Amino acid sequence: MNVAQQLVNGITIGHSYALVAVGWTLLLGSARLVNFGHGQMYMVGAFVAWWVMRMTGLPYLLAVPAAVAMGAVIGAVMQMLMLRLTLEQNLVSLMIVTLGFGQILEGGAGFAFGAQPQRLVSPLEGIDFRFGPVWFTAQDLLLVVATIALFLVLRWVLARTVLGSWVRMVAEDPKLTQLGGVNVALVYMGIFAFEGAAVAFAATLVAPRTPIMTSMGFDQVIMTFVVVVLGGIGSVGGSYAAGLGLGLFTAFFGALVSPAYTTTAVFVLLIAVMVLRPGDLAAGRGFAR
Amino acid sequence: MKRAGIALLLVVVGFLLPRLLGGSTLVYDTLVVIAIFGTMAYGLDIILSDLGEISLAHTAFFAAGAYAAALLSVNAEWGAWATLGGAIVTALVLAAVLGAITLRTREFAFSLVTYAAAVVCANIASNWSFLGGSDGVVGIPALDLSIGPITLVAGTNTQFWPYAYTLLVLTIYLVHRFRRSRLGQAALMVHMNPRLAVMSGLDGQRIRLMVFLVSAPISAAAGWLYAYQRAYVGPDLFDTYFLVLMLTAVILVGRRNLLGPVLGTAILLVQKSFLSLGAYGDKLVLGGVLVAVLCLFPKGLASIRFRRPARTPAMRSVAVEKRIV
Amino acid sequence: MIPVLEVRNLAVSYGGDAAVAVSSLALQPGTLSGVVGANGAGKSTLVNAIAGWSRAAPRVSGSVLLDGEDVGSLPAHEHVRRGLLLVPEGHGVFLGLSVEENLRAVRSPPSSSVRRAFSVDEVYDLFPRLRERRANAAGSMSGGERQMLAMARALRLGPRVLLLDEPSIGLAPRLVITLLQAVRRLVDAGMTVLLVEQNVRAAVEVVDTLHLLERGRMIASGPVAAMKDDPRIIEAYLGASHG
Numbered sequence: 001m002n003v004a005q006q007l008v009n010g011i012t013i014g015h016s017y018a019l020v021a022v023g024w025t026l027l028l029g030s031a032r033l034v035n036f037g038h039g040q041m042y043m044v045g046a047f048v049a050w051w052v053m054r055m056t057g058l059p060y061l062l063a064v065p066a067a068v069a070m071g072a073v074i075g076a077v078m079q080m081l082m083l084r085l086t087l088e089q090n091l092v093s094l095m096i097v098t099l100g101f102g103q104i105l106e107g108g109a110g111f112a113f114g115a116q117p118q119r120l121v122s123p124l125e126g127i128d129f130r131f132g133p134v135w136f137t138a139q140d141l142l143l144v145v146a147t148i149a150l151f152l153v154l155r156w157v158l159a160r161t162v163l164g165s166w167v168r169m170v171a172e173d174p175k176l177t178q179l180g181g182v183n184v185a186l187v188y189m190g191i192f193a194f195e196g197a198a199v200a201f202a203a204t205l206v207a208p209r210t211p212i213m214t215s216m217g218f219d220q221v222i223m224t225f226v227v228v229v230l231g232g233i234g235s236v237g238g239s240y241a242a243g244l245g246l247g248l249f250t251a252f253f254g255a256l257v258s259p260a261y262t263t264t265a266v267f268v269l270l271i272a273v274m275v276l277r278p279g280d281l282a283a284g285r286g287f288a289r
Numbered sequence: 290m291k292r293a294g295i296a297l298l299l300v301v302v303g304f305l306l307p308r309l310l311g312g313s314t315l316v317y318d319t320l321v322v323i324a325i326f327g328t329m330a331y332g333l334d335i336i337l338s339d340l341g342e343i344s345l346a347h348t349a350f351f352a353a354g355a356y357a358a359a360l361l362s363v364n365a366e367w368g369a370w371a372t373l374g375g376a377i378v379t380a381l382v383l384a385a386v387l388g389a390i391t392l393r394t395r396e397f398a399f400s401l402v403t404y405a406a407a408v409v410c411a412n413i414a415s416n417w418s419f420l421g422g423s424d425g426v427v428g429i430p431a432l433d434l435s436i437g438p439i440t441l442v443a444g445t446n447t448q449f450w451p452y453a454y455t456l457l458v459l460t461i462y463l464v465h466r467f468r469r470s471r472l473g474q475a476a477l478m479v480h481m482n483p484r485l486a487v488m489s490g491l492d493g494q495r496i497r498l499m500v501f502l503v504s505a506p507i508s509a510a511a512g513w514l515y516a517y518q519r520a521y522v523g524p525d526l527f528d529t530y531f532l533v534l535m536l537t538a539v540i541l542v543g544r545r546n547l548l549g550p551v552l553g554t555a556i557l558l559v560q561k562s563f564l565s566l567g568a569y570g571d572k573l574v575l576g577g578v579l580v581a582v583l584c585l586f587p588k589g590l591a592s593i594r595f596r597r598p599a600r601t602p603a604m605r606s607v608a609v610e611k612r613i614v
Numbered sequence: 615m616i617p618v619l620e621v622r623n624l625a626v627s628y629g630g631d632a633a634v635a636v637s638s639l640a641l642q643p644g645t646l647s648g649v650v651g652a653n654g655a656g657k658s659t660l661v662n663a664i665a666g667w668s669r670a671a672p673r674v675s676g677s678v679l680l681d682g683e684d685v686g687s688l689p690a691h692e693h694v695r696r697g698l699l700l701v702p703e704g705h706g707v708f709l710g711l712s713v714e715e716n717l718r719a720v721r722s723p724p725s726s727s728v729r730r731a732f733s734v735d736e737v738y739d740l741f742p743r744l745r746e747r748r749a750n751a752a753g754s755m756s757g758g759e760r761q762m763l764a765m766a767r768a769l770r771l772g773p774r775v776l777l778l779d780e781p782s783i784g785l786a787p788r789l790v791i792t793l794l795q796a797v798r799r800l801v802d803a804g805m806t807v808l809l810v811e812q813n814v815r816a817a818v819e820v821v822d823t824l825h826l827l828e829r830g831r832m833i834a835s836g837p838v839a840a841m842k843d844d845p846r847i848i849e850a851y852l853g854a855s856h857g
Contacts, residue, residue: 034397036404081584088671091396093583095343096536100583103533103576110569165711165719172710175669179702181694181721181771218529222408225401233398260416267409271390274402 004134006251012140014247015147016206018240020220021227022150023075023198029234030171030191031086034095037078037102038199039221043214044105045071045200046207047113050120060122064204068197074105075196079189086188087174102217109214122208143205150198151240158236167191171234222263226270304454307447317446319562324453325515326558327551328460329531330538332508335464337536338544339473340500341480342396346387346403347535349410350505352526353379354512356414359426359522369434373513380509381502383410388501392494411527425523432517449518456514457551460507465547467503476500530572537579543589616682618643618806619664619698619775624676626656626663626830633672634659634830641775641808643728646801648817648838649810650851651827657810658703660827661777664808665700666693680774695721697729697774703783703810706764709753713744716752716763723772730804731772740796741766758789765793769800776800776807782816794820814851818842 020042027033035041049067052058058066078101079086085094127138158164169177170187177184226246231238246266254262302309310316329351336344354376361367361375391402415423432452434441443449467473478486479493486493516522538553557578561571582589617640626634634656641647651657662668664678667690678686680698693699707716714734722731738745741762747755752763761781768776778797782790790813798820801807811817818824824841826834834844841847 028397032397034400081580085583085587090587092337092341092343093540093587095397095400096540097580097583099529099533099536100576100579102529103572104580105576107569107572107574107576110572162719165715168710169708169719172708173705175667176702176705176708178667178690179665179694179700179706180719180767181691182719183689183691222405225405229398229401261412264409264412264416267405267412270405271402274390274394274398 002133004132006255007248008134008136008140010248010251011244012136012143012247013250014244015144016202016209016243017223017227017246018243019143019147019150019202020199020206021224021231021239021243022147022154022202022236023195024224025228025231025234025236025239026154026167026191026198027195028228029236030167031188032089032091032171033086034091034098035195036095036099036221037105037217038098038195038224039217039219040102040105040109041071041074041196041199041217042203042220043212043217044074044109045203046120046212047109047118047214048200049204049207050118050212051113053121060120060124064201067200067204071200071203072193072197074200075192075194076189078196079192083185083188087184089174106214106217113214115214117211117213119211120204120207125208139205139208146201146205147240150201151236155236163190223266226266229270230273300458303458304451307450314446315562317450319558321446321449321453321518322562323551323555323558324450324457325511325518326531326534327538327554328453328457328514329508329511330535330550330554331460331464332504332506332511333535334539334544334550335467335473335476335500335504335507337539339468339476339480340497342497343400343536344403344501344504345400345532346406346410347504347508348527348529348531349407350380350383350508351512351515351531352410352414352522353383354506354509355516355522355526356420356426356512357509358513358516359429360420362430362516363426363428369432369517373510376509376513377506380505384501384505385498388498392498407527407532411524414527415524421523423524425521425525427521429516429520429522432514443517446518453514453518456510460510461547461551463507468545468547472496472499472503530575533575533579537575537582540589541578541582546589549589615642617641618681619808620679621664622677622679624660624663624678625674626659627673628670632830634663636660636676636827636830636832639825639832639835641806643806644801644804645822646798646807646809646820647823647825648821649808649825649827650812650814650817650847652850653812655827656830657812657827658779659830661700661779661808661810662702665698665777666690667700667702694771695723697723697772698777699768699771699773699775700777701764701768701779701781703779705760707752707760707767710751712749712751713755713763714748716767717744717770720767720770722770725772728804729772729774732766732769734770737766737769740769757784758786758793761785761793765796773805776805777810778807779810780812781809782811782813790816814847 024035024038027035045067048070049063052063052066053060082094082097085097122139124138124142128135129138129141158167166177166182166187169180169182170184174184177187223246227239227243228234230246231240231242249266249269250262253265257265307316307320329347332350333344333347336342357376357379358372361372362369367375387403387406391399394402414420420426432443432449434452443452475486475491475496478489479491479496483493512526534554534557537557538550541553541556542549557575560574565571566574619641621636621639624634624636625632649657649660659672663672663674666678666685666688676686677684680696683696685693685696685698711719717734717737723729725731732740738748743759744762744766747759752760755763765778765781781793785793794816797807797809809817809821818838821838824836824838824847825832826841826844826847834841834846
């Protein structure tokens with residue numbers, strides 16, 4: 001086994017896990033919301049970028065913002081529909097609704113984009129960097145840099161800006177936040193728009209690595225679960241660390257044991273953590289840290 | 290006494306329903322699947338309505354029942370009664386393991402872990418050759434529930450109807466009894482008012498585990514029958530479609546409504562059978578119904594006409610307590 | 615005089631049970647009014663309903679006029695935007711935010727002749743203790759300090775009318791006096807305040823008008839000098855030794 005290469009693969013995969021999970025981390029930390037439509041939002045992000053490139057001939061790097069904008073709109077629309085449930089903190093119904101949104105997105109994408117697997121082509125995939133036994137592409141580099149940048153920006157916004165304070169206020173006590181003159185509905189909508197935009201952004205950067213299909217949402221989301229749970233529900237820094245750790249675990253488990261059982265191994269790991277340290281799952285403990 | 294009479298009448302009319310609807314093959318096909326998926330939905334119903342948690346592992350229980358039936362009948366050549374026992378035991382073991390893992394988790398953590406468990410099961414089913422891998426298990430024999438001299442065999446859906454219907458009716462009766470049982474009342478109290486439950490000396494974790502153990506075999510029994518009806522099982526049983534179908538069926542009419550899940554299932558499957566818009570269209574409909582109902586009528590369609598579907602006095606006092614605390 | 619805040623036929627109920635029914639209540643500009651009553655009389659329910667805010671889901675009817683505009687049907691944050699501010703009972707601050715963040719993360723309006731929005735420095739001058747602890751998390755502060763912070767937050771929002779719900783709860787007697795005197799100074803500077811207090815003895819020392827609430831109804835109202843001698847107040851709250 002080429003240890004150095006697996007290390008590089010693990011770092012790349014890890015950053016992709018963290019990037020896909022970042023929007024959900026904020027959602028979970030601030031609104032205690034689980035978005036089971038997250039995977040389908042990822043799928044739609046990838047397909048919107050693919051469709052824009054194909055229909056308009058725009059280059060990849062311009063298709064990315066188009067997909068991000070679409071993701072933000074989807075997120076905001078979802079939240080507008082769910083507003084009443086969100087304000088009531090009806091978490092059970094909210095979870096089911098997000099599952100429904102996932103189905104809508106998947107059905108809609110099937111109509112719009114067809115059942116065929118497609119490829120979201122990034123020109124950066126063709127640029128290789130080689131250092132002795134180790135190689136990676138410019139796309140991998142972009143993914144890692146963009147992920148680190150997004151996490152740093154998110155932490156800065158949460159810790160240092162008034163907007164970040166509002167998100168933390170909503171996380172702690174949405175009712176009391178209203179008494180600060182803040183329109184809580186708008187804050188929730190912003191959080192959801194961020195979730196949608198972030199997962200679409202992640203999709204445009206990660207999806208060029210594999211073929212894309214409208215049915216891929218279910219599989220794509222499962223690692224995100226593990227990242228947000230292991231990261232300590234809603235903790236931004238924790239999610240980054242968990243994503244990176246899982247990436248390395250996946251790379252080495254795949255190389256040493258069996259790629260087919262990687263997901264299973266990861267979930268067994270998750271369950272082990274849950275059984276041994278259930279206290280870590282107390283929501284909102286390390287939020288915004 | 291009057292209520293028992295009405296119930297009996299409903300049971301008889303229900304049984305004759307396919308004939309009343311013309312008795313075509315399509316009617317039988319649809320009603321058999323409604324009975325099976327309705328049964329599956331009741332398994333989830335008691336978790337969602339009585340325990341107030343969302344289990345996403347019920348596709349796994351459903352699939353576990355189906356796989357147990359398939360493997361035991363094809364590889365071990367067990368009879369249908371024996372495979373039913375196998376399906377229930379498999380579900381109980383799975384539920385006990387999962388219940389122990391999720392004992393201390395609530396709301397989204399519970400949902401995440403049950404979802405994780407379903408994914409692990411799906412992953413194992415599509416990779417492990419013992420379970421048929423991605424090809425699944427084919428060649429499941431016809432359902433044969435013959436007891437001694439009484440021949441009870443079903444091959445076609447028309448022949449399947451009495452068995453699917455019986456399973457459904459038994460399940461509804463079981464759920465009805467469960468809600469009146471000590472366990473059912475305790476579960477509701479743990480759900481509605483955990484503090485009062487603790488003060489009343491109820492062990493919340495044990496009750497949750499027990500309810501889980503009641504619930505899983507119901508969905509597994511549905512899976513067991515589904516395996517015979519379809520004569521094939523495969524990893525597609527883990528599809529989110531089943532999960533969303535179950536959830537929608539439970540919430541569509543209204544939670545804690547005895548006939549709610551089967552009516553919900555019926556509405557959804559009738560659309561799929563008679564007004565199908567193709568696989569994508571059906572997904573859109575299912576998701577759209579789910580979102581629309583919860584966003585517009587969070588208490589289900591039954592709440593449109595009636596303020597609230599008959600609350601038992603026990604529930605009312607629990608609700609009042611909750612407000613005071 | 616035209617009242618700055620007027621409440622007409624306000625009725626609040628929880629799940630069918632009436633909690634408060636007040637036919638009229640008016641606050642004159644630049645006055646301090648007190649609402650007193652026993653536990654469970656509906657004092658908090660009343661001020662919450664005036665602010666259009668609640669942690670539960672009550673049914674509210676009637677009108678609340680702020681400078682003649684009916685704000686009754688507006689969401690809570692719109693009341694705040696118009697200067698009708700509530701400092702709720704108990705946890706009025708965000709424990710996870712620092713003192714300074716608590717003060718900065720509000721939407722301060724521009725100051726006007728009738729609404730003075732305090733700057734962060736001005737509230738620090740008013741409550742020097744908060745300046746000392748500006749970088750600390752609100753969660754690490756004492757009850758009295760939290761109460762100061764909650765009031766300081768409200769001042770940042772430029773109150774036209776300030777509703778204070780039991781600001782003295784859980785405070786040492788000496789702190790109660792300090793706090794109520796601070797409120798009195800704000801009123802003397804032109805602010806209009808409605809104070810809910812169960813510490814009637816302390817309240818009568820600072821308020822201009824007193825309202826007695828019992829089982830959700832206003833059973834007596836009047837200038838504090840007269841109300842002090844009302845037998846119902848004396849008997850229930852001040853004790854025979856008074857006056």
